[in-house]
Amino acid sequence: MVVFSCRSWVYESIATVIAPENIKGIARQRNEATRKLITRLASSDKRRLDNIVHGFHHEIFSKYNCMQCANCCRSLGPRITQRDIEVLAKTLKQKQQSFVETYLRIDSDGDYVFKQMPCPFLDGDNSCRVYQHRPKACREYPHTDRPRFYQLLALSAKNAEVCPVVYEILLRLEKMKI
Ligand code: SF4
Ligand code: SF4
Numbered sequence: 478m479v480v481f482s483c484r485s486w487v488y489e490s491i492a493t494v495i496a497p498e499n500i501k502g503i504a505r506q507r508n509e510a511t512r513k514l515i516t517r518l519a520s521s522d523k524r525r526l527d528n529i530v531h532g533f534h535h536e537i538f539s540k541y542n543c544m545q546c547a548n549c550c551r552s553l554g555p556r557i558t559q560r561d562i563e564v565l566a567k568t569l570k571q572k573q574q575s576f577v578e579t580y581l582r583i584d585s586d587g588d589y590v591f592k593q594m595p596c597p598f599l600d601g602d603n604s605c606r607v608y609q610h611r612p613k614a615c616r617e618y619p620h621t622d623r624p625r626f627y628q629l630l631a632l633s634a635k636n637a638e639v640c641p642v643v644y645e646i647l648l649r650l651e652k653m654k655i
Contacts, residue, residue: 492641534621547603554590555614
């Protein structure tokens with residue numbers, strides 16, 4: 478939601494009012510606009526872009542409770558590193574081999590991912606049973622606080638179909654002259 482106030486644009490978070498189950502359809506309606514945005518941002522000032530995106534990330538996530546969403550935990554298969562396996566197996570008091578056999582498969586890129594999604598550690602209330610020890614990919618998602626955002630433009634366009642916060646960040650960027 479965008480409201481006009483005192484000659485400046487003041488944003489309220491639209492991520493909070495989008496039903497997570499609708500984000501894919503909503504984002505896909507804006508595919509063409511997002512494609513144009515990505516092209517424009519690719520030639521923008523990279524440092525300024527990082528500053529803006531990181532600011533939006535922190536502002537929107539400060540208002541957004543991921544437990545109302547959990548879309549990423551339902552649909553994206555995080556890459557599981559060897560370090561993640563060591564930590565999760567220890568957390569679950571399992572042998573690493575047993576953990577791998579129980580929960581993981583190897584994907585077409587040769588990486589370990591969860592055998593099935595939704596994630597086996599996602600509880601019914603959208604909490605993560607291994608939150609303190611969750612995989613690195615889970616901790617880093619949706620990558621909007623990472624440096625060199627210009628390298629993540631195409632990925633972020635895809636993530637906007639999953640994550641309401643990424644969707645809002647792209648929408649805000651679209652309205653800016655950068
Ligand atoms: S490990 Fe936790 S944070 Fe990662 S996908 Fe599963 S439920 Fe989500
Ligand atoms: S990171 Fe994005 S997709 Fe994942 S739970 Fe939070 S708002 Fe939803």
